[in-house]
Amino acid sequence: MAFQGKKLINDPNDVVIEFIEGLIETYPNLQYLDGFPQIKVVVRADVSSSTYDKVAVISGGGSGHEPAHAGFVGEGMLTAAICGDVFASPPVDSILAGIRAVTGVKGCLLIVKNYTGDRLNFGLAAEQAKSEGYKVEMVIVGDDCALPPPRGIAGRRGLAGTILVHKVAGAAAAAGKDLADVTAEAKNASESVGTMGVALSVCTLPGQVTSDRLGPGKMELGLGIHGEPGAAVVDLQPVDIVISHVLNQILSTETQYVPITRGGRVVLLINGLGATPLMELMIAAGKAVPQLQLEHGLAVDKVYTGSFMTSLDMAGFSISIMKADESILKRLDAPTRAPSWPVGADGVRPPAKIPLPVPPCHARKKDEEPSRPQQLNVHGIILEAGIEAAANAIIDIKDSLNEWDGKVGDGDCGSTMFRGAVAILEDMKSYYPLNDAAETVNEIASSIRRVMGGTSGIIYDIFCKAAYAKLKENSESVVSPKQWAAALEASIAAVSKYGGASAGYRTMLDALIPASTVLHERLVAGDDPPTAFLLSSEAASSGSESTKDMQAQAGRSSYISQEILSTVPDPGAMAVAAWYRAAALAVKDKCQ
Numbered sequence: 310m311a312f313q314g315k316k317l318i319n320d321p322n323d324v325v326i327e328f329i330e331g332l333i334e335t336y337p338n339l340q341y342l343d344g345f346p347q348i349k350v351v352v353r354a355d356v357s358s359s360t361y362d363k364v365a366v367i368s369g370g371g372s373g374h375e376p377a378h379a380g381f382v383g384e385g386m387l388t389a390a391i392c393g394d395v396f397a398s399p400p401v402d403s404i405l406a407g408i409r410a411v412t413g414v415k416g417c418l419l420i421v422k423n424y425t426g427d428r429l430n431f432g433l434a435a436e437q438a439k440s441e442g443y444k445v446e447m448v449i450v451g452d453d454c455a456l457p458p459p460r461g462i463a464g465r466r467g468l469a470g471t472i473l474v475h476k477v478a479g480a481a482a483a484a485g486k487d488l489a490d491v492t493a494e495a496k497n498a499s500e501s502v503g504t505m506g507v508a509l510s511v512c513t514l515p516g517q518v519t520s521d522r523l524g525p526g527k528m529e530l531g532l533g534i535h536g537e538p539g540a541a542v543v544d545l546q547p548v549d550i551v552i553s554h555v556l557n558q559i560l561s562t563e564t565q566y567v568p569i570t571r572g573g574r575v576v577l578l579i580n581g582l583g584a585t586p587l588m589e590l591m592i593a594a595g596k597a598v599p600q601l602q603l604e605h606g607l608a609v610d611k612v613y614t615g616s617f618m619t620s621l622d623m624a625g626f627s628i629s630i631m632k633a634d635e636s637i638l639k640r641l642d643a644p645t646r647a648p649s650w651p652v653g654a655d656g657v658r659p660p661a662k663i664p665l666p667v668p669p670c671h672a673r674k675k676d677e678e679p680s681r682p683q684q685l686n687v688h689g690i691i692l693e694a695g696i697e698a699a700a701n702a703i704i705d706i707k708d709s710l711n712e713w714d715g716k717v718g719d720g721d722c723g724s725t726m727f728r729g730a731v732a733i734l735e736d737m738k739s740y741y742p743l744n745d746a747a748e749t750v751n752e753i754a755s756s757i758r759r760v761m762g763g764t765s766g767i768i769y770d771i772f773c774k775a776a777y778a779k780l781k782e783n784s785e786s787v788v789s790p791k792q793w794a795a796a797l798e799a800s801i802a803a804v805s806k807y808g809g810a811s812a813g814y815r816t817m818l819d820a821l822i823p824a825s826t827v828l829h830e831r832l833v834a835g836d837d838p839p840t841a842f843l844l845s846s847e848a849a850s851s852g853s854e855s856t857k858d859m860q861a862q863a864g865r866s867s868y869i870s871q872e873i874l875s876t877v878p879d880p881g882a883m884a885v886a887a888w889y890r891a892a893a894l895a896v897k898d899k900c901q
């Protein structure tokens with residue numbers, strides 16, 4: 310039976326904001342940037358980009374993994390943590406604000422867990438920061454050992470081993486190393502660690518219904534940290550047996566995920582997933598060490614036990630094993646003031662917390678600010694109707710998107726899309742230059758970039774930017790139907806280029822591509838444009854339904870069994886079908 314999980318929270322939409330407020334009250338050495346709560350960036354209170362003479366080490370990602378990542382901000386570890394909404398990567402603008410706030414002359418290293426949303430949002434922010442003159446490197450961590458190499462392009466998931474990579478990189482930076490060396494040490498650490506998780510319960514996203522996937526007496530092996538289903542559901546077993554299975558899996562000579570062989574030295578991290586009592590974690594630690602020594606012939610140099618990278622309130626733990634060479638041990642032993650690294654926190658409470666200013670972005674001058682025209686022309690009226698209908702369709706379908714994403718992803722697709730839709734409606738009222746279609750599309754990208762995050766956030770950002778570039782090739786502000794069709798094609802090409810997916814990968818492209826093909830065909834055949842648009846929306850709908858039969862080769866769904874996938878369509882594709890059809894109907898209506 311599914312039930313609404315009880316939580317001691319206020320508005321589910323404010324959990325990340327209120328977490329950060331509590332965190333900075335608790336730890337005087339931490340601070341957030343001005344622009345909070347829109348920008349959710351936690352930084353060291355003693356660091357400013359204008360004077361910082363060390364490499365800045367920046368991480369972050371979706372929230373819901375507390376204390377990761379903000380709890381690891383502090384001298385000797387992270388310089389800043391960029392906090393996304395629950396399970397959704399932070400948007401590009403927040404990441405850029407973080408980079409600008411703490412990156413000094415030596416540059417910054419971004420440590421990113423391998424999730425599509427994180428990789429793309431951090432990747433784009435890195436590119437932009439580089440174009441502003443910052444030195445930026447990025448290391449992507451994919452330490453999951455539970456699954457065979459995933460289908461398609463997704464790669465292995467980033468899990469709790471990432472915390473050890475933060476520590477190694479943070480200590481290297483604190484020792485004064487330059488960006489190339491800090492990056493090399495982080496890369497070596499990420500390639501030296503393997504992780505696998507087991508869960509006894511599914512986590513509850515704030516404000517959402519808990520999945521009843523895991524029956525009583527069952528446990529899940531090889532799960533991720535976003536409530537996504539694990540590799541296998543088995544009967545609950547004694548912890549000795551669970552640990553033996555997990556260690557064998559991580560150290561498997563078949564997958565060779567970690568470069569650890571008999572006679573080697575290792576570091577062990579026992580990580581609680583949010584609702585596991587310390588007693589059980591210590592039991593796990595006490596059992597894992599002798600198994601590593603006696604059954605795998607390894608010397609255990611160091612053990613960390615606690616909750617480092619959680620999955621909200623999930624019961625269970627993950628085990629990470631890192632090859633311990635001398636340089637790694639030195640970095641792990643180096644001092645840090647990061648409050649959640651297991652050494653205790655200290656600090657002198659400053660008299661008042663004044664938000665640190667974010668260094669401004671000089672991309673747009675004040676007098677270039679767009680504005681909504683006093684009077685909309687006929688094209689502006691149609692465009693507004695289309696955008697409004699599309700955004701409202703997403704608002705209406707939010708819960709279904711979350712439900713589908715809860716089965717084949719991490720349950721946030723609807724919330725992420727909803728945030729984008731609300732921002733678009735709001736921004737449209739005040740400043741979209743609706744009589745200029747290209748510039749309006751560019752403003753939609755800005756709304757998305759400001760609030761969305763996640764894979765869908767960055768993908769729609771890329772989508773709109775590519776459409777904008779295509780539309781700008783035309784000097785007129787009025788866009789012809791064929792130009793719209795060409796813009797859609799350009800957007801699809803860009804999403805495919807940067808996201809790596811193509812037709813049949815079970816993504817939103819499987820709705821967009823058939824729509825674009827039919828739109829092109831119908832326009833060439835001479836249909837009147839609103840009819841062509843409407844017919845193409847049918848192709849989007851059937852394309853999105855057909856994702857049920859597809860093997861996922863991109864994003865989180867590629868970790869999910871075909872058995873589950875065949876019961877649910879791809880949420881991103883369903884979202885496309887919804888907004889596209891609503892826009893087409895609205896346009897048709899206005900053109901009558």
Ligand SMILES: Nc1ncnc2c1ncn2[C@@H]1O[C@H](COP(=O)(O)OP(=O)(O)O)[C@@H](O)[C@H]1O
Nearest residue numbers: 426722763764765808810816817863864880881
């Ligand atoms: N590489 C990709 N290219 C295009 N779309 C993708 C890609 N990976 C995932 N998606 C789409 O993103 C949707 C999920 O969006 P969202 O829930 O925001 O992502 P996540 O939580 O995984 O970051 C999927 O249903 C799929 O349609």
Ligand SMILES: O=C[C@H](O)COP(=O)(O)O
Nearest residue numbers: 370371396398424426763
């Ligand atoms: O917590 C989630 C990850 O950091 C972000 O992943 P996502 O945006 O791809 O869902």
Ligand SMILES: [Mg+2]
Nearest residue numbers: 396397719721
């Ligand atoms: Mg997500």
Ligand SMILES: [Mn+2]
Nearest residue numbers: 718719721722
């Ligand atoms: Mn998701």
